[in-house]
Amino acid sequence: MSELTYEGIVNAVLEYYDTNSSIFNRVVTGQASQAEVYNAFSYIPQAEYVRTISGATMGIDFKQGFVNQYPAPISDIVGGMDSNAGSASYSSGSFYGNIPGDFSTSQGGELVPSAGARVPTSTPGVYNTLATIADKLSLGVTGISIGAKLGKAIDGALYNLAPEWWDEHLPTINPDTWVDIAGGNPLGEAFIRGLFGIKSDGSAVTAYIDERVLAYYYQLLRDSGAWATGAKELVVDNPVYGNYTLRSGIRYIEPSFIAAYSNYEQTPVLHQCTATSGHFDVVVAGRQTGSYPGIQWLFLSKEPYSYQTTLNSPSSLPGTGNPTFITVNGKPIYYHTTTSYDSNFPNYDLDSIINPNPYPLNQFVTPTASGYEYRELYYILLYQSEVTSQSALDGVTDMTGATQYPPTNITGTTTDQVLNQLKTQYPDLFADGITQGVLQEDGSIIDYNYIPIPYPTDIDPQTISPTTPSDTQQDNTDVDPQTVPRIVTDGGTQDPPTDPPDTGTGTATPPALPTGSASSLWAVYNPTQAELNSFGSWLWSSDFVEQLKKLFNDPMQAIIGVHKVFAAPPTGGSQNIKCGYLDSGVSAAVVTGQYVTVDCGTVKLSEQFGNVFDYSPHTKVSVYLPFIGVVSLDIDDVMRASINIKYGVDVITGACLAMITVTRDGGGGILYSYGGSCAVHYPISSGSYTGIISAALTAATGIIGTAVSGNPMSAVGGIASGIKQAHTNVQKSGGFTGASGACGPKKPYLIISRPQTRLENNYEHFDGIPANYTTTLAECSGFVKCKVTHLEIGGAYSEEKSEIESLLFSGILI
């Protein structure tokens, strides 16, 4: 085994070139340049160079065929069986090495490939290695991830502007830069290369993107108005506090605003109130009516402040003040109110300021607050509401509690300028970055710096127009390892298909019978034979008849049905059998449930021959099911399996369902189910007797008819065409009614028909056993017959080679 250094690349080339190739010779003798090494990788089918739109190489992806593990669970990634993993290794023939993800050069100029990506340490020039997997992310998924990193949530309103907003706008910001940082080709869809770094214990995965991509997206969001201040609104989380409920429709007003009104010709200031220290958290206004109509202003803050007001009226003087302090529910509230009277500003359309909320402040809540303190109103507005800041870009809002990164000094017009300004102003955005050196076609190495981003684990990475799934995504850069994108396998060459595991998986959901006791509309009893006789005697006694005459025309109206069911019903206690309102005095068990399950047990069907004879078409299996008949099973389903039969029985109707559960290799379920009737109905009136006989006759006809249609003589005619056709399926039973089924066995059994074999003595030596196996003949002994040969025998004439092939096809002894 060897680490994948330059020597490792030599061996990799060896796998794909014979010793006479010029490229191999150059690589082996150390004459190969780094560009030639790049070229050598391009000939490896499972290695794919991922390129930017402009053609530069942004990474090497190794597909699943490059390693011998398929598919690789997260533990194998960490353990070293996947591309770019920290200790990723693979074997190809006699070669063993690490899969390169990062390239650098030594002091001597030698190419040094390493696995994964470089993680800086506190010591300059010293790095740790991080296992990584690469994937192609859509521009939209990258957008919401970067948005989350910048404290912005993206919702569907963005896509009302354009359904593919990211794809439309990104290429236009800086086209020359875009083709250098986005993957893809000029004709196809662009993507962003995402790296997923895996922690050494496999517990979490962090998503990374190129830092230039962050800068590019930042520029787009900035120029589109994501940080431009739009309208603010008061969003009420909980309008109820105590006995008061906040009215809807209250409009938030900027703490310090200047209103200009065209119908007031002199001074465009209506009322101005600014915080000279501290700030206002909430400002609302209400309409004051009555003798002194005007606008009531309410200023609220969670912290102390001082304010200054200006009334632009010759009769009023500017003033300063401090708010009133109260506590509600233990929370501090600072507030003050002022009023702008209509008399001061008779020509102002005051309602236009507070419209659509015309209420005075005390009527902001219901029931109406009284007194000069509206404590509940203040508490709801301050602590159960929030002021949201809408950006000028639809669909982009601030995440709750997220750190914001406004473009205060981010004024660059190129991506590099924006990147440098971001690094200066917001260095935390670039913390915990990793680096991948990528070998280029000309032999140079370009370092790509990746930074962590939050990643939406429940979104397809190819989604074009995604929305931010979580409002708290900003700090969540840990990705559930189970959702880590796999190495893409679309396109490119993979290993030839291999045999999948020989065992199946999965378990079917077991059935659950409905529950519930017998309806109160009828009574269900489970009498013994003696109890039934006693009940019959009472039924036909003169006392009963006299009483029943008052209730029914026909005594049998009191009896709904009598039948025998061949499954023990669930019973609970005993009580006297009642007919209508009449008590028979005959005690019988009461049926408490309608459905019951009968487990017939489990049998194991094992191979007898240990070869093809155990399976179709040689071995056949059928099963006799009480009250249903003989049904065929597929031997390929049940051989080597445990077979369980359960009957679900409806004791009231007699309907039954036989469920055959087949379990093999630790998994399985109900593979067969057949319905029938396991009730024998007894005649309690001439009409019911006629119906019972009719049903029995119909079933009997069905049995005969079935036998005729399944004419076994047709099987005889098939014998001449081959021995296998002589064993055609023969109907082994017809349909059963409950009455006919009662005449048959009550326990199921398997019927297995096996062949009588006649293998020749020592057949392995004369004929061999089927193999379908690739090897060299040196590994074989005894009789061998080949079906494909690759003969490379020096010195043999073509006629001799043909004869050798012919002998191998007919079989030789080794």
Place this chain on the structure above:
Amino acid sequence: MTGKAPYFMDITFYNISSENNALNKTLSNGLTLSGTLRTQTSIVNPIITIEGTESIVGYNYCHIPAFNRYYFIKDCVSKRSGLWEILMHVDVLMSFRAGILSSPVVIDSSEDTGKNTYLDGDVWTRLVKTKTDIINFSNGLSESGHYILITAGG
């Protein structure tokens, strides 16, 4: 005198009982004759005339190192007393066994290597007769049944 010197070579005769399709023949008690090849002959199907006192009747196999091959003796024709004409055919298996053993192949059927008794093939012969086995389940429905009486009211 013109031309090259006569081609001198050995021929070792054997009497083998190995099967023709055996890769390795068991060779023992060989009779080696040395002589000069005087006439043209095929390498694959040589016809060699041997003059001598040794009887080569009873040998069915030979090795000619000069040709680098082993041969089956197809026929032995007596030309006259002491003159035999031997008709041979190359045994390609024995002659090239090293190359054959190193060749990769896909095995169709085998006595030992890679065999799979669950692969179908002509080797699995059977009679037209079958046999039947019954496996009973341990439980079943009630043998005698249970009466269910349903009356109006409750």
